[in-house]
Structures are given as structure tokens and as C-alpha cells.
Amino acid sequence: MFAKPQSNVVSKVPGYMQSKGTQRQKAIICDREIRFRTSLQNTILDVLRARPGWQEADGDGEWDFFWCDREWIHQNYDTTFLQEHQKILHFRNYYELTRKNLMVKNLKRLKRQTEKEFGKLEAQSFDFYPSTFELPLEYHIFVEEFKKNPGAIWIMKPAAKSQGHGIFLFRKLKDITNWRKGDYQPVSDQTQKEAPELYVVQRYIADPYLVGGRKFDLRVYVLVLSYNPIKAWLYREGFARFSNTRFSLDSIDDTYVHLTNVAVQKTAPDYDPEKGCKWSLHRLRQFLLAKHGIEAVQQIFKEIDNIIVKSLQSVQKIIINDKHCFEMYGFDVILDSKLKPWLIEINASPSLTASGKEDYQLKHGLLNDVLNVLDLENRLSGQERRIGGFDLLWDDGPVLPDDSPDGQVITIPTTTTYLGCHNDRRKQLRELYRNNPTKSQS
Numbered sequence: 512m513f514a515k516p517q518s519n520v521v522s523k524v525p526g527y528m529q530s531k532g533t534q535r536q537k538a539i540i541c542d543r544e545i546r547f548r549t550s551l552q553n554t555i556l557d558v559l560r561a562r563p564g565w566q567e568a569d570g571d572g573e574w575d576f577f578w579c580d581r582e583w584i585h586q587n588y589d590t591t592f593l594q595e596h597q598k599i600l601h602f603r604n605y606y607e608l609t610r611k612n613l614m615v616k617n618l619k620r621l622k623r624q625t626e627k628e629f630g631k632l633e634a635q636s637f638d639f640y641p642s643t644f645e646l647p648l649e650y651h652i653f654v655e656e657f658k659k660n661p662g663a664i665w666i667m668k669p670a671a672k673s674q675g676h677g678i679f680l681f682r683k684l685k686d687i688t689n690w691r692k693g694d695y696q697p698v699s700d701q702t703q704k705e706a707p708e709l710y711v712v713q714r715y716i717a718d719p720y721l722v723g724g725r726k727f728d729l730r731v732y733v734l735v736l737s738y739n740p741i742k743a744w745l746y747r748e749g750f751a752r753f754s755n756t757r758f759s760l761d762s763i764d765d766t767y768v769h770l771t772n773v774a775v776q777k778t779a780p781d782y783d784p785e786k787g788c789k790w791s792l793h794r795l796r797q798f799l800l801a802k803h804g805i806e807a808v809q810q811i812f813k814e815i816d817n818i819i820v821k822s823l824q825s826v827q828k829i830i831i832n833d834k835h836c837f838e839m840y841g842f843d844v845i846l847d848s849k850l851k852p853w854l855i856e857i858n859a860s861p862s863l864t865a866s867g868k869e870d871y872q873l874k875h876g877l878l879n880d881v882l883n884v885l886d887l888e889n890r891l892s893g894q895e896r897r898i899g900g901f902d903l904l905w906d907d908g909p910v911l912p913d914d915s916p917d918g919q920v921i922t923i924p925t926t927t928t929y930l931g932c933h934n935d936r937r938k939q940l941r942e943l944y945r946n947n948p949t950k951s952q953s
Contacts, residue, residue, distance in 0.1 A: 549578040553864045558878040593835045603831040609859040611711045612670040615643040617825040639818045640854045641714040670709040680763040720846040724757040728771045731842040739832040740907035747900045747934040751795045753788040796931030812928045814852045900936040902929045
């Protein structure tokens with residue numbers, strides 16, 4: 512099923528079990544086509560098939576690159592012996608950052624550690640996710656917090672589901688009575704044959720920033736090549752997902768008002784598939800610049816950078832690092848009425864199915880640039896700070912820009928803040944590869 516070991520490149524054990532002290536030269540694929548596999552039938556398959564010098568592997572034949580699904584990782588990773596040059600999507604325990612309950616658990620732990628070592632002021636840099644509790648484990652703690660905030664709106668989410676499945680809002684404890692007494696008994700109840708499905712309950716962002724009276728969130732793409740040390744790339748472009756209905760707290764049961772997931776919005780009776788419910792991040796950035804000015808917008812995107820970095824750091828010591836693995840995350844962030852960004856969730860398998868022409872073009876460029884950064888063709892020097900639409904955000908420390916994307920000199924060290932900036936990825940790739948005419952600008 513897997514590529515047959517070759518004596519000069521084979522890993523005798525899975526990559527994550529190899530000695531961290533051993534430094535190997537990068538494997539080179541230059542004398543043949545690159546063989547790929549994927550089980551998906553969407554944009555990534557189009558990208559792989561169209562990429563020069565890449566060929567689809569026959570069945571379960573030998574492969575160099577595998578864009579696999581999460582189920583494959585669960586079932587096969589621990590028994591897979593990867594050759595030096597092979598690359599595969601997902602780290603072994605990727606879910607430590609993408610399951611809603613584990614994400615918050617890890618962020619809380621790093622916040623406590625930061626406060627202990629550096630003080631409360633530094634720990635405030637973690638105040639970017641709503642008050643969150645895991646149910647049923649933390650039900651009683653949640654009830655105490657609930658009573659301290661009378662009239663607040665809370666949102667319930669299954670810990671391991673996506674696309675808006677199983678989510679509901681509530682104001683009163685009795686609204687979740689049936690949930691608690693039904694299929695979701697506390698774990699200590701020995702009459703249950705299986706543990707209950709885990710949920711998280713979060714304080715609802717009841718004052719979201721609105722555009723045209725509609726709520727939206729931001730989808731931000733982050734490519735992680737390593738956790739030891741952390742090396743992460745941030746894609747300039749992404750999109751804002753809008754609700755199809757004007758925002759109101761009069762009806763907290765209306766999913767078309769409160770959930771921005773495309774899977775939910777496209778079922779609305781008046782949904783227009785041609786128009787959709789998306790803006791590019793570049794368009795959103797221009798809108799915010801015109802309305803609030805450059806300093807406010809730079810602060811927004813600087814805080815989003817902080818969210819990304821802190822999130823990755825929260826699992827750095829937990830993720831099973833493997834040089835064969837990479838991860839492309841979809842961060843979901845929402846702005847409140849004061850322009851403060853809040854982390855909602857992180858997706859390990861952000862949707863690659865396009866909802867329209869512009870969405871397809873964005874995802875096609877994104878996926879091509881993922882492959883450009885991974886560089887299986889061995890065309891790059893390794894010193895690049897921008898590749899296509901990706902900017903190097905963190906490389907065992909912050910990557911400091913010479914000046915801001917808006918032309919102002921930065922005097923205080925900060926990470927890059929290029930999110931939503933002009934993204935002429937084709938021109939950038941031409942310049943990157945201009946000294947080698949055989950290099951592809953796919």
C-alpha cells in the first residue's frame with residue numbers, strides 16, 4: 512500500500528519516533544515526476560492534476576505526496592513507514608488544536624503558565640477567546656459563571672463537529688435541561704454504556720461588528736511546517752463569511768442570523784448562489800481602512816497574528832512533530848463592535864469545495880502556494896519570507912518586516928501584518944523564480 516523502502520532514504524520507524532538530534536539533508540525529487548495521492552474530489556485534486564511535473568499515483572502505489580483525510584491518519588499513521596522525501600497532510604494528533612474543547616484547554620493551560628512566569632499583564636495577551644466550558648465535565652463550574660452573568664446569551668457546540676451541526680443559543684438554564692437529562696448524562700453516571708458526546712458552551716459574542724447590518728466572521732489560512740521549532744506561514748487572502756439575514760437578538764433560534772457557516776447559509780430560502788455571502792479579506796481590509804483608519808486596521812490584524820501564534824504555541828509541546836507532516840489550518844475569527852478579534856474555532860480540514868468562481872480562484876491559488884512552500888521540487892533556497900500569497904509569520908520567533916504593508920515604517924518589533932493586503936501572487940512567483948526559467952509559476 513505504501514512506497515517500498517529504499518535502503519538509502521527509508522525511515523526505520525515512523526517519523527515522529529526518529530531522533531530529534533539527527534539532522535538530515537533535504538530529500539530531492541528531480542529525476543522523475545512527483546507522485547501524489549488524495550482521497551478528495553474537489554479543488555485540491557484539480558490543483559494536483561494541473562501541476563507541472565506531478566502525476567497521480569496508481570491506486571495504492573508508491574507516492575511522494577499525500578493529501579489525506581483525517582480518518583486515514585487515525586487508521587494508518589502509526590503503522591506507516593515514510594521515506595525521507597515523503598510529505599503528508601496532518602500531524603498525528605492534530606486534534607489537540609482543532610477540537611473545540613481541547614483548543615480551549617490548551618490555551619487556558621498556556622495562559623496560566625504565562626501568568627505564573629511573566630505576570631498577569633502578559634497573560635492578558637490570551638484574552639481572545641470567549642469564556643468557555645466543557646460539558647458535561649465542567650457543568651457545575653459553568654452554572655456558577657452563568658449565574659454571575661444574568662441575561663447573557665450562551666452558545667452550545669459539539670466539540671468535534673463542523674459546518675454548524677448541533678449548535679444552538681440559549682439564555683436560560685432550563686433551555687439545556689433536556690440536553691442534560693437526555694443523551695448527555697454526566698460521565699460519572701455508570702448507567703450509560705458510552706461516554707456522552709462532548710460539548711463546549713461559550714459566552715456568545717452578542718455585539719458583533721456589522722457590515723450592512725449583517726454579522727460575519729473571517730476565515731484565515733495558516734500553513735504549519737513544523738512545531739519543533741514552530742514554522743508557520745500566513746496566507747494574505749481569505750474571506751469574510753456573512754450571514755444571509757440582518758443581525759438581531761430578537762430571535763436567537765434563527766441560524767441564518769447567528770451562524771455564518773456557508774453550509775448553513777446556502778440553505779436559506781433567499782440565498783443567491785451567484786452573489787454568495789463572502790467578501791475577500793482584501794475587500795474587507797479596504798472597507799475597514801476607509802471607515803476606521805490605518806492605525807485601527809493595523810491593530811486588528813496585529814491582534815489576529817497574536818491569536819495565531821499563541822494558539823500554535825499552546826500545543827507546541829503536545830503535537831507529535833514529524834518532519835514528514837504539515838498542516839493547513841482554517842482559523843475562524845470574529846470582530847466585536849469595538850473591533851476586537853475573537854477566536855471562534857480552528858479547522859484542520861477547512862472546506863476546499865468552492866462556492867463560486869472567486870472562491871474557486873482563491874482556493875486554487877492557496878493550494879498551489881501550499882505546494883510551492885512545501886517545495887518538493889527543491890527549487891527554493893529556504894531563506895524566502897514570501898512565497899506566492901504566503902508570508903512567513905513565525906520561524907522559531909517573530910518574522911519582523913522592514914516596514915508595514917501600508918507604507919509606514921514600523922518602529923516597534925511586531926510580527927508581519929500582511930493579512931488582507933494586496934496579493935499579486937503570480938507576479939511574486941515570477942520574481943521568485945526569475946533566475947530559473949524552468950521553474951513553474953502555477
